Amino acid sequence: MARVDEARSVRGQVLSLLRDRGPLARIEIARLSGLSATTITRAVNLLADEGVVEEGASISLAKLGRPATELSIHADSYFVVGVQIGVGFVQLGLIDVLGGSRGTAHFSYDLAVPASDVVCQAAESIQSLIADAGVDRRLVLGVGVAVPGPVDAAGRRILFPINLDWRDVAVSDLMEPILGVPVTVEHNVRSMALAETRFGSAQGAGSVAFVYLRTGLGAGLVVEGQPFSGGVHGAIELGHLQVIDNGADCVCGSTGCLETVVSEPALRARAAELGLDGTDNPITAIWEAAGTRADARDSIAAVITPLAKGLSAIVNLLNPEVILLGGALADVPEPFFERVTEETRSAVFPLIRSSVHIDPSSLGMDAGVIGAGAVALDRYFYA
Ligand SMILES: [Zn+2]
Numbered sequence: 001m002a003r004v005d006e007a008r009s010v011r012g013q014v015l016s017l018l019r020d021r022g023p024l025a026r027i028e029i030a031r032l033s034g035l036s037a038t039t040i041t042r043a044v045n046l047l048a049d050e051g052v053v054e055e056g057a058s059i060s061l062a063k064l065g066r067p068a069t070e071l072s073i074h075a076d077s078y079f080v081v082g083v084q085i086g087v088g089f090v091q092l093g094l095i096d097v098l099g100g101s102r103g104t105a106h107f108s109y110d111l112a113v114p115a116s117d118v119v120c121q122a123a124e125s126i127q128s129l130i131a132d133a134g135v136d137r138r139l140v141l142g143v144g145v146a147v148p149g150p151v152d153a154a155g156r157r158i159l160f161p162i163n164l165d166w167r168d169v170a171v172s173d174l175m176e177p178i179l180g181v182p183v184t185v186e187h188n189v190r191s192m193a194l195a196e197t198r199f200g201s202a203q204g205a206g207s208v209a210f211v212y213l214r215t216g217l218g219a220g221l222v223v224e225g226q227p228f229s230g231g232v233h234g235a236i237e238l239g240h241l242q243v244i245d246n247g248a249d250c251v252c253g254s255t256g257c258l259e260t261v262v263s264e265p266a267l268r269a270r271a272a273e274l275g276l277d278g279t280d281n282p283i284t285a286i287w288e289a290a291g292t293r294a295d296a297r298d299s300i301a302a303v304i305t306p307l308a309k310g311l312s313a314i315v316n317l318l319n320p321e322v323i324l325l326g327g328a329l330a331d332v333p334e335p336f337f338e339r340v341t342e343e344t345r346s347a348v349f350p351l352i353r354s355s356v357h358i359d360p361s362s363l364g365m366d367a368g369v370i371g372a373g374a375v376a377l378d379r380y381f382y383a
Pocket residue numbers: 239240241250251252253254255257259
């Protein structure tokens with residue numbers, strides 16, 4: 001058993017290095033992993049026989065004095081399916097082992113429909129997605145499901161999403177008998193943070209914070225390369241940080257939470273008060289009006305200042321290498337990011353101000369699906 005585990009761990013190390021640093025020669029993999037050349041050669045040969053790694057160009061390694069063959073991961077060797085369950089919508093994607101999308105599907109659902117029906121419908125959609133893509137089912141290793149709320153420690157159930165009337169839904173138990181492959185469940189924003197470090201602009205970064213704005217405002221962290229699960233339920237409630245004294249009532253029962261001013265419903269209401277159409281992206285609508293209207297400029301300040309306050313809390317506590325903003329924040333005008341960065345910097349501890357980097361998500365609206373896929377790949381391929 002120990003030998004099997006050891007071989008599995010070497011395999012995972014080789015694949016992770018090739019994903020983050022590849023293509024690499026065998027000798028470079030040995031150096032970076034600290035494992036012996038013999039161990040690496042044995043692992044690489046097995047992976048090559050399986051069709052998971054492929055040999056590429058012959059390169060000359062100066063230190064070696066002779067040519068070595070570069071290895072890379074064969075993207076089509078296996079697949080996973082990523083599913084993002086949102087409030088009233090489900091997005092699905094067939095994902096290759098390098099995070100590439102090989103087909104997508106989506107459906108919306110009525111919030112009154114029982115959770116188990118939505119989960120089973122997602123499983124049926126996965127079947128069609130795989131069939132439509134013409135991928136051999138035996139190459140599908142598993143499914144990752146990103147959900148809008150806390151999950152159990154085993155990663156099989158969604159516990160109690162605050163913006164969805166679901167309670168303790170056994171997602172994996174419902175889907176596995178239909179699909180015949182393992183299903184793992186993860187908090188949506190945490191999986192987005194993971195996707196950015198595995199396949200996005202933060203690839204290889206040790207620490208990343210992802211902030212996602214839709215119905216609510218959520219945050220997810222990757223710490224030392226791994227998704228960070230804090231507290232009893234593992235979710236970071238950035239949206240419920242109290243940022244406004246005597247503020248409006250929040251769904252959580254408190255008042256003045258960040259989410260009461262920075263969430264799609266709050267921003268749409270603000271756009272409507274200004275007589276603007278905020279259906280598409282309320283922040284962009286308000287930002288554009290701010291060019292000529294003082295009341296819209298006040299509204300922008302009333303959004304950016306509390307948001308920067310929330311982000312500065314993340315920076316002061318964790319000082320991540322980068323903060324990525326996703327969901328409705330992913331495609332707002334560039335100067336909005338400059339303002340948010342500036343205000344966040346001024347609110348953090350002076351010594352770490354220059355280390356604050358805030359960028360839009362590089363995966364955009366696909367972050368949830370690729371994130372769910374990244375969780376499944378971490379568990380079933382790169383483990
Ligand atoms: Zn709240």
